[in-house]
Amino acid sequence: MTELEKGPKGRRRGRGARERILSASQQLFREQGINRTGMDQLCAAAQVSKRTAYQHFTGKDELVAEYLRGFDPSVLSGVFDRTDLTPRERLLAAFDIPPTTPLCPYIGAAVELHDPEHPASQYAREYKKAVAARLADAAREAGAADPEQLGEQLALLIDGAAARTRVLNADAFPTAAAIAAVLIDNAIPATAGDDRRREEVPS
Amino acid sequence: MTELEKGPKGRRRGRGARERILSASQQLFREQGINRTGMDQLCAAAQVSKRTAYQHFTGKDELVAEYLRGFDPSVLSGVFDRTDLTPRERLLAAFDIPPTTPLCPYIGAAVELHDPEHPASQYAREYKKAVAARLADAAREAGAADPEQLGEQLALLIDGAAARTRVLNADAFPTAAAIAAVLIDNAIPATAGDDRRREEVPS
DNA sequence: CGTTATGTACACCGATCTGTTTGCTTACGG
DNA sequence: CCGTAAGCAAACAGATCGGTGTACATAACG
DSSP states (O other), X not given: OOOOOOSSSSOOOSOSHHHHHHHHHHHHHHHHOSTTOOHHHHXXXXXXXXXXXXXXXXXXXXXXXXXXXXXXXXXXXXXXXXXXXXXHHXXXXXXXXXSSXXXXXXXXXXXXXXXXXXXXXXXXXXXXXXXXXXXXXXXXXXXXXXXXXXXXXXXHHHHHHHHHHHHHTSOOHHHHHHHHHHHHHHHSTTOSSSSOOOOOOOO | XXXXXXXXXXXXXSOSHHHHHHHHHHHHHHHHOSTTOOHHHHHHHHTOOHHHHHHHSSSXXXXXXXXXXXXXXXXXXXXXXXXXXXXXXXXXXXXXOOSSOSSOHHHHHHHHHOOTTSXXXXXXXXXXXXXXXXXXXXXXXXXOSSHHHHHHHHHHHHHHHHHHHHHHTSOOHHHHHXXXXXXXXXXXXXXXXXXXXXOOOOO
């Protein structure tokens, strides 16, 4: 926070224009979408001159990609690092994101940009794969028979809840969580109480 | 086809400009997205003058809404009217849409327009609810314990597969179908089908 | 035939978009 | 304390956007 260093080149003179730009991006891109947010408006909200903005980012495309990158720690790490939960609870905790997240920004970016080659689209793909992989890890810890499959399934549920929440304007994550519970119980061979791992496979 | 009638007022003089416009919409909005398709380009593709286009549609917004409306019969009716399938098969048939559908246009429209009050957004919501309702009907026919819940769950799976297919650029419908099979077998009490499941329904 | 709806061609409008330029101010840091 | 880099303000470019205006062509009916 107190450190005002920039990403590229060790320069650290500035007064935090880059941070304000990214912060404004997070707010405006989420509230209005990417395409409907012009650079003029964004710079005004960030209290940054356009000149400065284009010195920090080569263009809007790069800014969008960087904006997506800013979500990583809050979403991905926040859920999976909770050691106070059992693996099964950790899997279900991924569906407890009701208040803050109006729509997964990765899906939004992929749809709005509409170009699979766009840096932001590529990053969104990469991120979604990473989430599925971490879910698979947790599934493996929980003793799932086919962790990769369960991870992919749970990831699909999250995306479905996000998309459906957006279209219907109503929270769909509880439904997704209910499905997840079924899938998890179904995929873990002989779940005694919760997180006990068994090797025996039902005939 | 030989009938060249327009939707509003029984007028039938023209040579089919409206149809060409809608046809071009379906292609371009899907290929490039809504926001990235200008009216100029669209009119050129439809071989229609801009003036004519704005005589048929009051604006792009109305055109987008009408474009969405054009999907109804092909998707919704095509699956549920198949009497040759058992209710269970009919539920699963909803996930067999691999070739033609790159992304659910309703999700795309809702994300791109980014305005829940937009006519097209409202229609998308309405349509998604209708799909869930029809799935619930089929679930009831299949003897599901809680048809509404199962219908909503299957609808979420479809949306999840659509969103994930878009973001990852890889078909996610098989995964969704696998989940659907589990949910269906889990929700149908003890049918003479093939699978027996614990009645461990999530409370 | 002539009337009339339908469609065409094309210039044009104002707004907005991404991105650039010029000239100036401010605030570190040595 | 002074140089230098960071940042600011505002006009500007060029493109594209959605949408109109005007004048002209054509097809379908009576």
